[in-house]
Amino acid sequence: MTLQSADAPHEPLRLPLAGKVAIVTGGGTGIGRAAALAYARAGARVVVAGRRAAELQQVVDEIHRQASQIPALPGSQALALPTDVSCEVQVQALVARTREHFGRVDVAFNNAGVLGHFAPITQQSAADFDEVIATNLKGVWLCAKYQIEAFLDQGEGGAIINTSSWLAHGALAGSSIYSASKGALDAMIRALALEYGRQGIRINNICPGIIDTPMARSSGDVAAYQPFVDHTPMKRMGQPEDIGDVAVWLASDSARFITGQSILVDGGYTIGGLRWQ
Numbered sequence: 001m002t003l004q005s006a007d008a009p010h011e012p013l014r015l016p017l018a019g020k021v022a023i024v025t026g027g028g029t030g031i032g033r034a035a036a037l038a039y040a041r042a043g044a045r046v047v048v049a050g051r052r053a054a055e056l057q058q059v060v061d062e063i064h065r066q067a068s069q070i071p072a073l074p075g076s077q078a079l080a081l082p083t084d085v086s087c088e089v090q091v092q093a094l095v096a097r098t099r100e101h102f103g104r105v106d107v108a109f110n111n112a113g114v115l116g117h118f119a120p121i122t123q124q125s126a127a128d129f130d131e132v133i134a135t136n137l138k139g140v141w142l143c144a145k146y147q148i149e150a151f152l153d154q155g156e157g158g159a160i161i162n163t164s165s166w167l168a169h170g171a172l173a174g175s176s177i178y179s180a181s182k183g184a185l186d187a188m189i190r191a192l193a194l195e196y197g198r199q200g201i202r203i204n205n206i207c208p209g210i211i212d213t214p215m216a217r218s219s220g221d222v223a224a225y226q227p228f229v230d231h232t233p234m235k236r237m238g239q240p241e242d243i244g245d246v247a248v249w250l251a252s253d254s255a256r257f258i259t260g261q262s263i264l265v266d267g268g269y270t271i272g273g274l275r276w277q
Contacts, residue, residue: 015043016252021102023047023094025085025143026112028055030213031163034240035109035247037066040076042248047098047105049083050112056080077102085112085139095146105150107251110143111163113181115215118174129177136181141188144203148196157200159251162189163243164205166266182207186262193260202259204250209266211238231275233268 022039026032027048036048040063048056048063060078067076079101083094098105116132117124140162151158167175168182185205192203210216210228216237229237246265249255264270 016248016254017107018043020044020106020251021047021098021104022107022109022251023049023098023105023143023147024109024111025049025083025094025139026163027059028052030215031208031211031240031243032109032111033059033062034244035111036078036244037062038241038244038248039107039109039251040066040078041070042252044107044251045077045102047079047081047094047102049081049085049094051082051084053080053082056082085110085143086134088142091139091142092146094143095150099150104154105147106156106158108143108147108158108160109163109247109251110140110147110160112139113163116177118172118178120174121176124177132177132181136178137184137188140185144189144192148192148201151196151201152199157202159255160189160192160201160203161247161250162203162205164207164262166207166209166264166270168205168207168262169264170270189262190260197259202250202255204255204258204260205262206243206246206250207262207264207266208243209238209264209269211240211243213240228269231269232266233271233275236267238265238267 017039022044024032024036027036028050036046036059039046048059050056057080060080063076063078081094081097083090085091113136114132117128144160147160164185165182167179168186189203189205210225225237229235243265
């Protein structure tokens with residue numbers, strides 16, 4: 001779908017997700033917030049899910065303000081649905097309520113995640129392990145299960161994008177639990193892509209590098225990330241919008257032949273080799 005821009009009447013405003021309904025988990029801040037706003041700009045109706053209701057509503061309000069500031073963009077519709085993705089009943093309700101409210105679901109960005117306790121394994125506990133796996137792996141598995149069931153019921157395919165991490169491909173001392181959750185996630189989506197590709201369902205992961213988010217800032221002084229910036233060819237931390245825009249692309253028809261892939265979006269951080277400057 002395209003619309004004429006008020007500022008450039010001869011250049012249509014392209015809406016790659018016009019008519020689509022998208023769910024974004026972990027949508028209250030950081031990457032999830034950026035993706036929810038990006039999906040709305042792309043023409044989608046957006047359900048913003050997460051554990052903190054106030055933050056979700058702030059994002060819904062931002063989506064509405066964004067729509068009012070872009071004359072050629074249809075009035076964006078958005079809904080906040082508080083959800084803990086580690087709870088099966090809540091995930092099932094999230095998908096069901098999305099379909100009840102908007103009539104369908106076409107796209108899901110399963111972004112909810114936790115960092116957990118970064119420390120050497122001898123200083124971690126089984127409870128630390130269970131907490132991270134419950135959200136980062138089981139939570140995505142639950143979301144994908146009920147999203148795929150909805151896609152199959154609708155019979156028109158769909159797109160799922162999950163937030164993985166560069167740590168599924170690299171390593172950082174102290175990250176054994178978090179890395180395990182993301183490495184398993186990358187393996188999981190390959191199987192799902194094989195299971196449901198024939199039904200027009202695509203599932204991919206985005207593996208962000210070092211992204212300047214509230215979660216990253218909560219783990220320490222941003223200055224502590226300078227060594228990562230120095231090692232990154234593009235010489236900056238990533239921004240949530242860098243990931244949100246890729247999430248839109250993977251959900252769109254422009255990525256119609258891409259499935260089962262874990263795509264690094266890290267400014268080149270994980271490129272091997274010597275850095276001369």
